[in-house]
Amino acid sequence: MILYLAPLQGYTEAYFRNAYSKYFDSFDHAIAPFISSGRGDTIKPTRIRDLLHENNHKMPVDPQIIGKYAPEFIPLARHLYDYGYKTLNINMGCPIVSIAQKMRGSGLIAYPEVIEMLLEKLFSEVQNEISIKIRLGFYEKDEIKSLMPLLNKFPLKELIVHPRLGSHMYQGTPDLDAFEWCVKKSKAPVVYSGDIFSVEAMEVLRAHFPKQEKWMIGRGVIYDLFLPWEIKHGPMKKTDKQELFPLFHQALLEEVMNYRSRSRNQLNKMKEYWGYFSRQFENYQEIHFKLTRTETLDEFVELSGKLMKTEPWRNRPIIDRPMSE
Numbered sequence: 001m002i003l004y005l006a007p008l009q010g011y012t013e014a015y016f017r018n019a020y021s022k023y024f025d026s027f028d029h030a031i032a033p034f035i036s037s038g039r040g041d042t043i044k045p046t047r048i049r050d051l052l053h054e055n056n057h058k059m060p061v062d063p064q065i066i067g068k069y070a071p072e073f074i075p076l077a078r079h080l081y082d083y084g085y086k087t088l089n090i091n092m093g094c095p096i097v098s099i100a101q102k103m104r105g106s107g108l109i110a111y112p113e114v115i116e117m118l119l120e121k122l123f124s125e126v127q128n129e130i131s132i133k134i135r136l137g138f139y140e141k142d143e144i145k146s147l148m149p150l151l152n153k154f155p156l157k158e159l160i161v162h163p164r165l166g167s168h169m170y171q172g173t174p175d176l177d178a179f180e181w182c183v184k185k186s187k188a189p190v191v192y193s194g195d196i197f198s199v200e201a202m203e204v205l206r207a208h209f210p211k212q213e214k215w216m217i218g219r220g221v222i223y224d225l226f227l228p229w230e231i232k233h234g235p236m237k238k239t240d241k242q243e244l245f246p247l248f249h250q251a252l253l254e255e256v257m258n259y260r261s262r263s264r265n266q267l268n269k270m271k272e273y274w275g276y277f278s279r280q281f282e283n284y285q286e287i288h289f290k291l292t293r294t295e296t297l298d299e300f301v302e303l304s305g306k307l308m309k310t311e312p313w314r315n316r317p318i319i320d321r322p323m324s325e
C-alpha cells in the first residue's frame with residue numbers, strides 16, 4: 001500500500017510535512033498545496049517557498065499548479081523542473097466557486113478543449129512528468145466521463161481522483177461507483193482520495209477495491225494524527241499517542257515559527273490546528289475554547305503544554321466538524 005499526503009492549503013505545507021515526517025514514517029509521498037499559475041517568466045523564491053529544498057527535509061513532494069493556460073504554467077513548470085521537481089501535478093479539483101467560475105480547479109473539467117490545449121503544450125514544451133488531481137466534475141459526473149478519452153491520449157503519470165463534484169464541496173459521500181469507472185477507464189494509474197477518516201473506513205475501501213494500491217489521506221490526518229500510522233502498522237497504544245503528541249506538537253510549533261515571521265501569525269496557525277487536534281481529548285470544546293482565548297504565543301505554549309499533560313484522551317477523536325477549503 002502506498003499512502004499519499006493530500007494537499008490541504010493552510011495545513012499540509014512544509015511546516016506540517018517536516019514535523020510529521022520527524023515522528024511518523026507513514027506517508028510515502030505528498031502533493032503540495034497549489035501554487036497559482038501566472039504571467040511572467042521570473043519566479044520569485046517566495047512563490048515557491050513551500051517547495052524550497054531548505055524547507056523540505058524528508059517527505060518526497062510534488063508541486064501542484066492551478067490554472068488553465070499553458071503560457072502561465074510553463075515558466076513555473078520549467079523553473080520547478082530545473083530546481084529538482086521532476087513531476088508536476090495539475091489541480092482540477094478545487095471546488096471554491098470563485099476559482100471554479102474562472103475555469104480553474106474543478107471548474108476546468110467541463111472544458112476538454114481548454115485542457116487539451118494545456119496538456120498538448122505542456123507535453124511538448126516542458127520536461128516535467130505530469131499528474132492530475134481531479135474531481136468528477138463541477139456540476140455533473142459525466143464531465144469526467146467526457147474528459148477521460150482525452151486524458152487517455154496523454155502519458156499522464158497519475159490521476160488522483162476525489163470522487164465528488166465540485167458543486168458538492170464536501171457534502172455527501174464519495175461516489176465509489178464513479179471511482180470504479182475511473183479505475184477501469186483511465187490509462188494512467190489512479191490514486192483514491194476522499195473521506196478516509198478511520199482505520200475502519202480504510203478497510204471498507206480496501207475490501208471494495210482490493211487491487212487499489214495508492215491511497216491519499218488529507219483531512220483524516222489532521223483530525224487524527226495517528227491514523228496513517230495505524231493504517232500501515234496496526235493499532236497504537238493510547239499511552240504511546242500521549243507520549244508522541246507533545247513531541248510532534250513541539251516540532252510543528254518550531255516549524256511554524258521558522259516559517260512564519262510574525263508571532264500573531266504563528267499563534268493563529270497553531271490555533272487553527274487545535275481546532276482539530278483538540279478532538280483527541282474528552283473536553284475538546286473547552287480545550288479549544290481556552291486555547292483560542294490566548295493572546296500571545298507564550299501564553300499559548302504554556303496552556304497547550306499544561307493541557308497536553310493533564311487532559312484525558314478519548315479512545316478515538318471526535319470527527320464532527322467538517323473541514324473545507
Ligand SMILES: Cc1cc2nc3c(=O)[nH]c(=O)nc-3n(C[C@H](O)[C@H](O)[C@H](O)COP(=O)(O)O)c2cc1C
Pocket residue numbers: 006007008009010032033034064091093094133162193194195196216217218219220323324325
Ligand atoms: C482546507 C483544504 C484545503 C485543500 N487544498 C487543496 C489543494 O491545495 N489542492 C488540492 O488538489 N486539493 C486540496 N484540497 C482537497 C484535498 O486534497 C482532498 O482531495 C479532499 O480533502 C478529499 O480528501 P480527504 O477527505 O482525505 O481530505 C483541500 C481540502 C481542504 C479541506
